[in-house]
Amino acid sequence: MEETRIVNATWDVSTFKYRIEGQGLTRMLSGMRDAKLIGIKCSKCGTVYLPGSFYCRKCHIEIDEAIEVGDHGEVMTYTVGYADVRGNPLEEPRVSPMVKFDGCDAWVMGALEGVKPEDVHVGMRVKVAWAEERTGSLQDMQYFIPE
Numbered sequence: 001m002e003e004t005r006i007v008n009a010t011w012d013v014s015t016f017k018y019r020i021e022g023q024g025l026t027r028m029l030s031g032m033r034d035a036k037l038i039g040i041k042c043s044k045c046g047t048v049y050l051p052g053s054f055y056c057r058k059c060h061i062e063i064d065e066a067i068e069v070g071d072h073g074e075v076m077t078y079t080v081g082y083a084d085v086r087g088n089p090l091e092e093p094r095v096s097p098m099v100k101f102d103g104c105d106a107w108v109m110g111a112l113e114g115v116k117p118e119d120v121h122v123g124m125r126v127k128v129a130w131a132e133e134r135t136g137s138l139q140d141m142q143y144f145i146p147e
């Protein structure tokens, strides 16, 4: 049975600190230097996380099996932005898909280039456009382009 908890409180978002789990992000970034995506696979259920988690959220066990994930994948959902975060209109609409890479169960968000918003669809095949000079940072994965 699922349980929902309601916590009545004031949340000061400006002091929130993001906690990076284990070595998953470090592994992913070092792989990105070589234009590879490295996830972590659960040995029990086979779920592949990217960035890798130190535990399986389904099995509740520690996991540490590094596995290469494809840099091609499928658009699972997407949004089209017509304004920036301040509400100023963009010169060109911006497509932001959630992509499920081949051999991976996680969805990764990014920008999609090289296609008109009206031509984007769920199930569309895309691939990573890697930066030519990679440094082992999130910017190594520039954006997605149609496959």
Ligand SMILES: [Zn+2]
Residues within 6 Å of the ligand: 042, 043, 044, 045, 046, 047, 056, 057, 058, 059, 060
């Ligand atoms: Zn599992």
